[in-house]
Amino acid sequence: MPREARQISKTGVYHVMWRGSAGQDIFHDDVDRIKYLEILLKYKDNTNIEIYGWCLMSNHVHILLREGDETLSATMKRIGISYVAYYNWKYQVRGHLFQDRFKSENVETISYLMTVVRYIHQNPVKAGLIDEVANWKWSSCDEYYGGRVYPRGLLNDDFILKYFSDNQEISRNHFREFNERPNQDACLDEPIYKRRCSxxxxxxxxxxxxxxxxxxxxxxxxxxxxxxxxxxxxxxxxxxxxxxxxxxxxxxxxxxxx
Incomplete structure (x- = not known):
């Protein structure tokens, strides 16, 4: 049965989620996570995508982005090929690392844009890995709060913060309150279950x-x-x-x- 074609977002903004093949881990240490973010920055610059949020979990990654000079599928393929080449070289393994096809959903409204960025940042909290969103090193959250995340230049936080206030300090405060608000968000139909052992x-x-x-x-x-x-x-x-x-x-x- 042929795959259903992806629906094109009218805004060009998508929420992307990519899991390891059969749910396997795609990041084993901080070096792996740094490498993935560096690859993401490389293709941000090469294809002019805009990144509005991300979260790296052990076996999957969430990205909120706007399509650039090529299709979303083409850009994600480039990112995937680059990371798999690094992973296979480092761990001396072969075969598939990611699921064959990443999941994506269109982000067509400001309301859903806010829902998605909050969902992405709260992923580690709902998985029981941390108590507060700001404590997860491998997401864009801390930069939204005025801190610094690696690598510099990857995140465009102004795109979302402008909807809260024209004043940067007020905007960050309002965003933080929204970002930490309890909710039942389940984007991409991916409910999060808390494990007995993290x-x-x-x-x-x-x-x-x-x-x-x-x-x-x-x-x-x-x-x-x-x-x-x-x-x-x-x-x-x-x-x-x-x-x-x-x-x-x-x-x-x-x-x-x-």
Whole structure:
């Protein structure tokens, strides 16, 4: 069955979400996250897209952007190819990293623009990783609050802040109140479920078991060695089978069978 064509946004603004293949992690450390943001900046400059918000989670990324000199699909393909090349080189692995097709939704109104940027910033809070949105280092939130995020020049916060006030200080204060307001937002039909064991906690415990073996390389080990480690990993307190499979980049059925 052919894929349904993406609907073109009349404003050129989209909310994009891209997950790791089979839910696997796409970022394993801060260096990975920095590299992804640097690639995003590179293609912002090369294709004239405008970035209004982002949040990097362990196994997916959210971006709020306006299309530039080429189609959204073309730009996202360039970003994906660049990051996958880096990832495969660093971890000495092959194969798919991202899901074949990123998700996107049109942002046609000011009201929904505000909803999306708040949803993106609150992702780590609703996932139970932090208590306050400003404490997540890997989102655009802190720059909206007047701080500095890396890399400089990636975010265009004026586009959204201008809707709150012409006075920058007042605008940032009003934005902060809105951004932290409790809500039931579920953009892109992606409800967030709080885990018993957070991904960050799970990765730390998994790495203790793997010792010097990088997490992405577990699936390349000989079957007997791999399964022995998987049996140990399954004993981690609060870790679900699906969560383990996603972090390790293997199927949930493999984890459940060992």
């Amino acid at each position: 991904d960050e906690e799970a990765r730390i415990e998994i790495q203790k078991i793997l010792r010097e073996i990088p997490i992405p390389q577990l699936k390349t080990l000989p079957r007997e060695s791999r399964n022995e480690l998987l049996r140990e990993i399954k004993q981690i307190d609060g870790l679900s089978l699906r969560q383990a499979a996603r972090i390790l980049g293997v199927s949930a059925s493999l984890v459940s069978k060992v």
